[in-house]
Amino acid sequence: MTTTPEHTSAVPLRVLDHNDIFRDEVYQKQFEGKREFENAAPKEEVQRVLDWTRGWEYREKNFAREALTVNPAKACQPLGAVLAALGFEGTMPLVHGSQGCVAYFRSHFARHFKEPVPAASTSMTEDAAVFGGINNLVEAMENITALYKPKHIAISTTCMAEVIGEDLFAYIGAARDQEAITQDFPVSYAHTPSFVGSHITGYDVMLKGILEMLAKSPDADASKVAKSDKVRLNVIPGFDTYIGNHREYKRILELMGVDPLILGDHSSSLDSPADGEYDLYPGGTPLAEGALAKFSRASLVLQESTLRRTAEYIEKDWKQDTILLETPLGVKGTDAFLTAVAKVAEVEVPAELTAERGRLVDAITDSHAYVHGKRVAIAGDPDLVVALTRFVLELGMIPVHIVSTNADTSFPARMEKVLSASKFGEEATVWPEKDLWHLRSLVFTEPVDVLIGSMQLKYISREANVPLVRVGFPIFDRHHLHRFPIIGYTGGLHLLTQLVNTILDEMDRNAPDHSFDAVR
Numbered sequence: 379m380t381t382t383p384e385h386t387s388a389v390p391l392r393v394l395d396h397n398d399i400f401r402d403e404v405y406q407k408q409f410e411g412k413r414e415f416e417n418a419a420p421k422e423e424v425q426r427v428l429d430w431t432r433g434w435e436y437r438e439k440n441f442a443r444e445a446l447t448v449n450p451a452k453a454c455q456p457l458g459a460v461l462a463a464l465g466f467e468g469t470m471p472l473v474h475g476s477q478g479c480v481a482y483f484r485s486h487f488a489r490h491f492k493e494p495v496p497a498a499s500t501s502m503t504e505d506a507a508v509f510g511g512i513n514n515l516v517e518a519m520e521n522i523t524a525l526y527k528p529k530h531i532a533i534s535t536t537c538m539a540e541v542i543g544e545d546l547f548a549y550i551g552a553a554r555d556q557e558a559i560t561q562d563f564p565v566s567y568a569h570t571p572s573f574v575g576s577h578i579t580g581y582d583v584m585l586k587g588i589l590e591m592l593a594k595s596p597d598a599d600a601s602k603v604a605k606s607d608k609v610r611l612n613v614i615p616g617f618d619t620y621i622g623n624h625r626e627y628k629r630i631l632e633l634m635g636v637d638p639l640i641l642g643d644h645s646s647s648l649d650s651p652a653d654g655e656y657d658l659y660p661g662g663t664p665l666a667e668g669a670l671a672k673f674s675r676a677s678l679v680l681q682e683s684t685l686r687r688t689a690e691y692i693e694k695d696w697k698q699d700t701i702l703l704e705t706p707l708g709v710k711g712t713d714a715f716l717t718a719v720a721k722v723a724e725v726e727v728p729a730e731l732t733a734e735r736g737r738l739v740d741a742i743t744d745s746h747a748y749v750h751g752k753r754v755a756i757a758g759d760p761d762l763v764v765a766l767t768r769f770v771l772e773l774g775m776i777p778v779h780i781v782s783t784n785a786d787t788s789f790p791a792r793m794e795k796v797l798s799a800s801k802f803g804e805e806a807t808v809w810p811e812k813d814l815w816h817l818r819s820l821v822f823t824e825p826v827d828v829l830i831g832s833m834q835l836k837y838i839s840r841e842a843n844v845p846l847v848r849v850g851f852p853i854f855d856r857h858h859l860h861r862f863p864i865i866g867y868t869g870g871l872h873l874l875t876q877l878v879n880t881i882l883d884e885m886d887r888n889a890p891d892h893s894f895d896a897v898r
């Protein structure tokens with residue numbers, strides 16, 4: 379019994395998963411008919427071309443392409459801007475442009491975090507594209523404040539708004555003049571044209587816009603800083619979709635006797651508890667605290683490529699000690715992070731963290747026989763890729779292909795520094811601005827044992843029969859990975875667990891009977 383079109387209502391309905399339904403004879407016949415109608419190439423010819431695309435000749439053609447991108451491992455700027463906005467208390471992200479863009483951002487985050495994602499659109503259509511979208515923006519702000527009662531609106535733009543040169547500053551002024559919002563209602567904005575940059579650029583400019591607005595607000599008053607014997611440090615994780623990381627940063631700094639202020643804390647906004655009450659704004663950095671961030675002792679900036687403009691702004695305008703660190707993954711990354719915190723806050727690393735370090739080193743030793751020498755390809759955002767590469771080198775793995783579609787100009791030098799520090803880095807080739815279709819060629823021509831990257835790599839994983847360890851964004855097809863930290867010693871243990879168990883699963887799957895051991 380199936381739910382094929384030939385069945386009538388007299389047949390009890392059994393809904394088949396699409397894994398099964400399209401194997402049904404009826405669909406198979408339809409597929410054959412479609413091939414015939416389209417005069418499709420013979421299957422043997424399709425297979426011949428497919429095989430050719432897996433070879434060196436095609437790889438060279440693939441790498442010669444200039445005006446075409448296939449499967450880029452990046453999203454567009456306003457997506458990042460929405461995430462930055464969700465990191466602040468009571469904030470409604472408002473994207474000025476066409477409605478479909480916001481639907482895409484919301485669905486992307488909802489699929490990754492498995493959470494509802496508030497974000498509004500000014501819903502520009504043809505008339506606004508021709509005459510300008512000021513009325514859309516003013517009306518949107520009026521509706522949002524009336525219906526959703528946010529404490530702050532963070533505005534970004536889509537391609538359409540940028541192509542016609544919309545002036546957000548002037549439009550926000552018009553909204554105040556027309557009393558769509560009050561004169562002092564907090565609004566921040568960032569222009570996020572998607573024909574340049576990527577989601578990490580959008581994150582950066584929106585975060586900078588929010589911090590600028592907060593730093594000029596009436597709450598940005600040094601007399602409002604609470605008296606404390608603890609040093610306050612700003613922690614800026616950046617476009618970090620591991621909500622477990624935000625909690626881990628707080629835990630580590632509190633253990634060190636430091637008062638952490640996470641700037642852009644979306645850990646609660648995208649992980650609200652199911653307690654029977656729906657809260658539209660369940661978390662985020664408190665706005666009043668964000669306004670005081672410029673009085674903290676220093677800012678720890680944990681994504682160098684992503685947070686370039688934000689870091690420059692803090693350093694120049696706040697004249698604050700701005701410490702650029704690699705995202706603290708693995709032993710060395712976490713050591714560097716703790717050392718920097720200890721130095722700037724003048725505190726000691728507590729025994730509890732030293733013990734966690736020892737546990738991670740012990741776990742790496744336990745697993746080294748399985749991970750050591752494994753060849754790996756890594757793809758993703760530049761800051762994550764740099765940190766992951768350093769971690770896999772620590773494990774004695776051999777990075778072979780390193781791809782970052784949205785890498786900036788500093789990326790090759792940063793990678794070189796990481797790779798040259800280990801003899802396991804000698805074989806690596808670094809591919810800034812290349813896409814996942816390039817990675818496919820690399821994996822087929824120079825095979826690896828493991829892929830590390832987002833869910834987008836699953837197609838290469840299946841075709842090339844190489845296991846994928848899912849790290850990064852987006853991950854739509856596995857659950858809860860983002861809830862666990864990957865930073866710090868504890869996060870290193872989670873990453874190691876994912877890596878070694880993927881390798882062991884693969885080993886078991888391929889083991890001949892005499893090697894299918896109970897103990898690994």
Ligand code: SF4
Nearest residue numbers: 454479482536537572
């Ligand atoms: S690339 Fe441009 S049009 Fe496409 S979703 Fe992003 S903002 Fe919208």
